[in-house]
Amino acid sequence: MTLASEFVSTIRGVVGHSDEAIGLHVPEIGELEKKYILECLDSTFVSSVGAFIPKLEARMQEITGAKHAVAVSNGTVGLQVAMFLAGVEPGDEVVIPTLSFIATANAVSHCGAVPYFVDSEESTLGMSPAALRIALSSFEKVSGGLRNPVTGRRIAAIVPMHTLGHPVNIHAICEVAAEFGVPVVEDAAESLGSFVGGRHTGTFGLTGMISFNGNKIVTTGGGGVILTDDDELGRRAKHLTTTAKLAHKWEFEHDEVAWNYRMPNLNAALGMAQLDKYPRYLQQKRVLASRYAEAFAGVSGLSFVPEPAGTSSNYWLCAVRLDSPSLEVRDSLMSAAHEAGLLVRPMWNLLHQQRMYTGAGRGDVSVATDLHASLICIPSTPALAADLG
Numbered sequence: 001m002t003l004a005s006e007f008v009s010t011i012r013g014v015v016g017h018s019d020e021a022i023g024l025h026v027p028e029i030g031e032l033e034k035k036y037i038l039e040c041l042d043s044t045f046v047s048s049v050g051a052f053i054p055k056l057e058a059r060m061q062e063i064t065g066a067k068h069a070v071a072v073s074n075g076t077v078g079l080q081v082a083m084f085l086a087g088v089e090p091g092d093e094v095v096i097p098t099l100s101f102i103a104t105a106n107a108v109s110h111c112g113a114v115p116y117f118v119d120s121e122e123s124t125l126g127m128s129p130a131a132l133r134i135a136l137s138s139f140e141k142v143s144g145g146l147r148n149p150v151t152g153r154r155i156a157a158i159v160p161m162h163t164l165g166h167p168v169n170i171h172a173i174c175e176v177a178a179e180f181g182v183p184v185v186e187d188a189a190e191s192l193g194s195f196v197g198g199r200h201t202g203t204f205g206l207t208g209m210i211s212f213n214g215n216k217i218v219t220t221g222g223g224g225v226i227l228t229d230d231d232e233l234g235r236r237a238k239h240l241t242t243t244a245k246l247a248h249k250w251e252f253e254h255d256e257v258a259w260n261y262r263m264p265n266l267n268a269a270l271g272m273a274q275l276d277k278y279p280r281y282l283q284q285k286r287v288l289a290s291r292y293a294e295a296f297a298g299v300s301g302l303s304f305v306p307e308p309a310g311t312s313s314n315y316w317l318c319a320v321r322l323d324s325p326s327l328e329v330r331d332s333l334m335s336a337a338h339e340a341g342l343l344v345r346p347m348w349n350l351l352h353q354q355r356m357y358t359g360a361g362r363g364d365v366s367v368a369t370d371l372h373a374s375l376i377c378i379p380s381t382p383a384l385a386a387d388l389g
């Protein structure tokens with residue numbers, strides 16, 4: 001048997017056989033979603049005011065333990081505001097992993113700043129604390145912080161990302177960041193339900209963001225939340241994402257230039273139904289992951305990607321890794337799976353190679369380059385472990 005056919009048959013052994021293609025991560029939309037959405041429609045509050053929005057924020061505070069959770073229209077704008085609140089200004093530089101979705105870099109650009117790319121760590125797939133230390137050590141200490149001597153820009157924030165839901169080595173990253181006096185903003189877009197030592201991802205930095213995009217473990221259609229424990233930043237997150245309007249029964253007075261980034265109530269209604277079911281989703285995803293881990297244990301040349309030691313991952317996207325990185329072999333496995341109706345996908349193209357970002361600064365990115373050439377994400381819909389539900 002070729003590696004490609006073994007790859008396909010191992011996935012099939014876990015997810016079963018079907019005539020229809022099996023998606024990577026398909027949302028489960030059922031009666032509860034319809035009920036809450038109808039309730040929202042009947043209320044006529046379909047836009048940026050309505051009862052479901054504060055309910056969703058309260059539920060997210062409960063789940064994450066964050067003091068403040070502010071609902072926004074998508075994760076990308078949430079990350080932009082999270083960086084803005086942490087002090088990122090036009091002309092600054094922000095350290096991010098090169099192995100991430102484009103939104104991490106774009107959110108930096110939307111702040112008027114530019115990214116500086118660092119490498120990943122094999123064990124977490126996320127930002128390497130060692131690579132971060134090398135990058136920060138190469139910058140100069142100036143009054144008020146750190147400056148990249150090559151570009152002359154201030155280093156305003158560090159944005160680690162929890163890749164595929166697997167927690168990054170956040171304690172080590174926060175330690176390095178604190179040593180150099182740079183705030184951490186967590187891109188926890190993919191990691192709702194992922195914990196480090198019992199603490200939810202997205203709550204370690206000064207601010208953080210979780211996405212509710214349609215492909216995430218919980219969806220609002222489009223949406224996200226900004227997380228923070230800081231009361232003033234929590235207040236500003238809400239104020240700035242709701243046009244900075246001063247509370248008044250009829251006057252339209254706004255005290256700064258701000259955004260209309262509020263999550264609509266209609267989306268929050270969908271999200272509340274999903275959040276009611278989220279404990280089951282999380283359980284199903286972890287069971288699915290353990291089935292894949294067991295099935296791939298017997299395949300040589302490939303290994304299942306486990307949660308990092310000391311963490312609990314939501315396994316947003318389960319993934320396997322080629323023992324020897326090779327884009328050619330990776331793509332042969334991808335093609336075989338697609339032909340067999342399994343909609344697997346590779347990692348994102350590395351950010352430093354995306355045309356908008358080729359001019360940005362970076363350190364050595366060899367681990368990320370290998371990860372890009374060796375990882376394949378495999379079907380991860382919770383319902384694939386439906387026998388549990």
Ligand SMILES: Cc1ncc(COP(=O)(O)O)c(C=O)c1O
Pocket residue numbers: 074075076077079100101103104161187189190211212213222223224
């Ligand atoms: C790592 C990462 N950052 C940011 C985002 C942006 O979130 P959204 O799609 O909700 O804008 C996503 C996902 O979509 C993501 O995977």
